[in-house]
Amino acid sequence: MSPVSKRDPRLGGGGGGGPDGELHTVMRGLSLQAPMPTDTGPAEVCPVCKSSRYLNSSLRFLVNPECYHKMCESCVDRIFSHGPAQCPIPGCRRTLRKHRFREQTFEDIQVEREVDIRKKVQAVFNKREEEFEGLREYNDYLNDVEDITFNLVNNIDVEETGRRFEAYQKANEKEIEENAQLAQQEKVSFSAMQKAERQQARERRDAARREENDERREVEENKRDVLNRLASGADAETVAKEGQQVQLKKRMDRQAATERQRQLQAASDSRNGSSNFVVKGLKAKQKAEPEAPIDPFGGIRIASKYFTLQDHYVWEGIQDTQKDVKHIAGGYDVRDYTHRSLCAAFSGLGVFIADEMTERDRATQDSEAIGTVRADIGLKDSLMADPL
Amino acid sequence: MTQTLTEDDLYRTSTQYRLWSFSPESLAAQRRKTHDLAIERARRYGGSLSSGGSEDGAAHEEAYVRADEELRLVQRYCEQIRTTSDHFKWPINVKATAVQYLRRFYLSNSCLTYPPKEIYKTVLFLACKTEATHMTLSEYARRISTDPDAILAPEYKVMQALRFTLDVRQPYKGLKGVLMELLNMASGMVGEVEGVDTKGAKALQQDMLGLEKPPKDAQTIWTAPAGNTEVKHLTDRINAAYSAARQLLDKPALLTDVYFLYTPSQLLLAALRLADSPLLSFYLTTKLPLSSPVRPKILATVHSCADFLAAFSERQIMTKDERAALEAKLESCLDPSTKDLVKAHAAAKLGSESDEEEKVKKRKLAREKSFKEGEELFGPSLGAAGAANGGKG
Numbered sequence: 001m002s003p004v005s006k007r008d009p010r011l012g013g014g015g016g017g018g019p020d021g022e023l024h025t026v027m028r029g030l031s032l033q034a035p036m037p038t039d040t041g042p043a044e045v046c047p048v049c050k051s052s053r054y055l056n057s058s059l060r061f062l063v064n065p066e067c068y069h070k071m072c073e074s075c076v077d078r079i080f081s082h083g084p085a086q087c088p089i090p091g092c093r094r095t096l097r098k099h100r101f102r103e104q105t106f107e108d109i110q111v112e113r114e115v116d117i118r119k120k121v122q123a124v125f126n127k128r129e130e131e132f133e134g135l136r137e138y139n140d141y142l143n144d145v146e147d148i149t150f151n152l153v154n155n156i157d158v159e160e161t162g163r164r165f166e167a168y169q170k171a172n173e174k175e176i177e178e179n180a181q182l183a184q185q186e187k188v189s190f191s192a193m194q195k196a197e198r199q200q201a202r203e204r205r206d207a208a209r210r211e212e213n214d215e216r217r218e219v220e221e222n223k224r225d226v227l228n229r230l231a232s233g234a235d236a237e238t239v240a241k242e243g244q245q246v247q248l249k250k251r252m253d254r255q256a257a258t259e260r261q262r263q264l265q266a267a268s269d270s271r272n273g274s275s276n277f278v279v280k281g282l283k284a285k286q287k288a289e290p291e292a293p294i295d296p297f298g299g300i301r302i303a304s305k306y307f308t309l310q311d312h313y314v315w316e317g318i319q320d321t322q323k324d325v326k327h328i329a330g331g332y333d334v335r336d337y338t339h340r341s342l343c344a345a346f347s348g349l350g351v352f353i354a355d356e357m358t359e360r361d362r363a364t365q366d367s368e369a370i371g372t373v374r375a376d377i378g379l380k381d382s383l384m385a386d387p388l
Numbered sequence: 389m390t391q392t393l394t395e396d397d398l399y400r401t402s403t404q405y406r407l408w409s410f411s412p413e414s415l416a417a418q419r420r421k422t423h424d425l426a427i428e429r430a431r432r433y434g435g436s437l438s439s440g441g442s443e444d445g446a447a448h449e450e451a452y453v454r455a456d457e458e459l460r461l462v463q464r465y466c467e468q469i470r471t472t473s474d475h476f477k478w479p480i481n482v483k484a485t486a487v488q489y490l491r492r493f494y495l496s497n498s499c500l501t502y503p504p505k506e507i508y509k510t511v512l513f514l515a516c517k518t519e520a521t522h523m524t525l526s527e528y529a530r531r532i533s534t535d536p537d538a539i540l541a542p543e544y545k546v547m548q549a550l551r552f553t554l555d556v557r558q559p560y561k562g563l564k565g566v567l568m569e570l571l572n573m574a575s576g577m578v579g580e581v582e583g584v585d586t587k588g589a590k591a592l593q594q595d596m597l598g599l600e601k602p603p604k605d606a607q608t609i610w611t612a613p614a615g616n617t618e619v620k621h622l623t624d625r626i627n628a629a630y631s632a633a634r635q636l637l638d639k640p641a642l643l644t645d646v647y648f649l650y651t652p653s654q655l656l657l658a659a660l661r662l663a664d665s666p667l668l669s670f671y672l673t674t675k676l677p678l679s680s681p682v683r684p685k686i687l688a689t690v691h692s693c694a695d696f697l698a699a700f701s702e703r704q705i706m707t708k709d710e711r712a713a714l715e716a717k718l719e720s721c722l723d724p725s726t727k728d729l730v731k732a733h734a735a736a737k738l739g740s741e742s743d744e745e746e747k748v749k750k751r752k753l754a755r756e757k758s759f760k761e762g763e764e765l766f767g768p769s770l771g772a773a774g775a776a777n778g779g780k781g
Contacts, residue, residue: 299390300390300392301390301391301392302392302398303393304394304395305395305396305582306581306675307565307579307675308579308580308581308582310578312572313568313572314571314577315564315572318568338565340561341562341565341568342565342568342569343395343398343565344557344653345561345562345563345569345653345656346395346562346653347395347398347557347562347652348400348652348653348654349395349651350394350396350682350686351399351405352685352689353405353411353649354412355411356409357409357410357414358413358414361411361414
């Protein structure tokens with residue numbers, strides 16, 4: 001394959017034109033310049049087994065995005081059923097796998113390939129406009145992406161470009177993932193919004209229909225009422241005038257009601273905020289710092305200076321507890337007990353009370369024998385001054 | 389701001405260290421001060437007490453209980469707490485806690501003010517509550533044949549004297565920890581301590597098997613076997629040393645001031661030293677690095693604690709007759725303001741109780757009234773209603 005386009009690389013995408021611009025050009029060209037190939041063309045004959053559609057009307061052709069060589073479905077089954085194999089087209093040594101074969105979407109195999117490449121590039125370079133300082137930077141980025149895409153599509157510096165592409169992918173794995181998720185969410189919420197709009201439209205239509213029915217019924221009732229009154233012998237002119245007035249009043253009432261309804265609706269809308277309005281040009285949000293692990297002792301670490309806890313102790317006093325379901329089921333670990341015991345065994349070994357207390361007493365010469373002095377003060381008295 | 393706390397720092401955070409640890413001098417000074425204050429108070433009300441139109445001061449001095457007698461009386465009641473707790477078959481930690489409560493109480497109060505005969509029941513009941521060995525008050529009062537009110541009356545006073553710190557650090561759990569470690573060492577497992585070169589578990593086990601016999605005056609009942617010492621014998625030796633140490637921690641430790649003067653860790657190692665000193669010194673070599681600057685000091689402290697425990701003898705405990713004589717003497721100079729604790733306690737509670745009664749009465753009246761009105765189906769009787777109306781009109 002040597003599909004080198006003669007176009008200037010800068011021609012298609014332009015500065016901020018977006019990656020899709022070129023595709024559209026190509027597709028337009030395709031529909032204009034390449035009319036459907038006639039069924040007598042070589043496209044209808046499998047280049048591998050030479051069977052043609054003329055003999056087998058259900059013949060399907062498949063391509064593999066590895067090399068885009070066309071072959072019929074039965075050849076794919078025959079050659080690749082037992083695992084990866086080389087492409088059977090002479091001169092092409094690529095190894096193909098069966099699961100990658102698919103039906104061609106576009107007539108032109110070049111377009112097919114370009115679309116694939118663009119999809120692949122878009123999946124990786126999925127930065128959003130909000131993430132940039134301004135439009136200028138965003139456009140520059142799009143331009144760079146387009147350069148890479150163009151190089152890949154037209155096989156210019158494929159090695160170098162591929163390396164850059166992969167390096168970027170590896171470096172930005174996380175961001176790519178996040179942006180992909182965002183896009184997914186947008187898609188979901190967009191379809192939900194559309195659904196809601198359709199629902200609202202339907203409700204509006206229903207309401208209009210109901211209203212119309214009501215109106216018609218009222219007119220009829222009015223008419224009947226007038227007739228009844230005429231039949232009972234009232235003055236024809238006054239009755240007709242009254243009937244008209246009643247009808248008019250009813251219509252006015254209804255109009256006022258709908259107007260009120262609309263106002264209410266508008267008020268509630270403005271309260272909720274319209275979902276159509278999108279604030280543009282926002283910076284990427286500052287992501288919250290990942291939560292630090294919980295530190296129950298507030299930065300204090302308890303180290304054991306005199307012992308190292310062992311996993312197992314042979315003392316028979318704890319053997320039963322270690323295996324007893326009653327204790328284990330509740331999450332009790334016998335190591336808690338052993339640790340506490342050992343901690344108690346050495347807690348205060350290096351504390352020399354005589355020395356430390358003499359020192360402390362020197363610091364605070366305070367009376368403590370207040371208990372006896374205040375024996376006669378009532379039992380309610382709880383004033384306990386801490387001398388320390 | 390990571391801060392590392394060792395076991396020693398943990399102990400320094402306890403109330404036992406902060407409030408209830410003393411050097412021997414400060415402990416003595418504290419007791420002297422309490423006693424002097426009590427005597428002074430006794431003198432003040434003493435005039436009214438001595439009926440026989442008093443003589444000279446010397447005879448008076450004779451009437452008051454001396455400081456050392458007071459101390460021995462408290463010790464006698466510590467023994468009393470021990471026997472009572474054993475009678476209830478309560479675990480050892482209740483006993484130790486109650487004894488410490490009693491000792492702490494009499495640091496700031498004198499026997500002249502509060503007789504230990506009453507207080508010891510209260511502290512034992514308090515200790516059984518704080519150590520989560522529950523017994524109902526009525527059951528407890530019945531079994532020591534006392535009035536429940538007499539048990540509860542001094543409770544608040546006791547709590548005050550304890551400065552509301554109820555935690556008593558005891559050596560028993562730690563002793564079990566040491567037992568576990570020793571048994572593991574005997575079976576060839578060791579948790580290395582940083583800075584101590586132990587040459588591996590096997591070498592330690594061999595060292596342990598080759599330990600010299602316990603000396604003649606050791607408390608342990610274990611005797612070295614005739615032939616070679618095997619692991620089995622070693623285990624027996626450790627267990628014997630453990631139970632001997634526990635005995636020591638049960639009696640001499642509770643009947644002396646050792647809890648005020650040493651930490652539980654030093655206490656249990658001292659008990660082990662009295663039980664089987666070669667075993668203990670071997671154990672400490674695996675714990676304290678030879679280069680450590682505090683090593684000699686720790687060893688000296690443990691030795692002095694052991695000497696303190698060894699100095700205790702049964703004969704120090706007061707006999708029954710002595711106690712009776714002393715209490716008779718105490719009776720004569722007891723502080724009148726604290727003589728009837730039950731009454732004082734009731735009086736202190738009285739104010740709130742009378743309010744309560746009033747409330748109950750009011751509620752009862754209201755209930756009766758509404759009931760009466762409900763009985764009369766057509767409202768109150770006409771006469772009454774008319775009278776009321778007339779009154780209004």
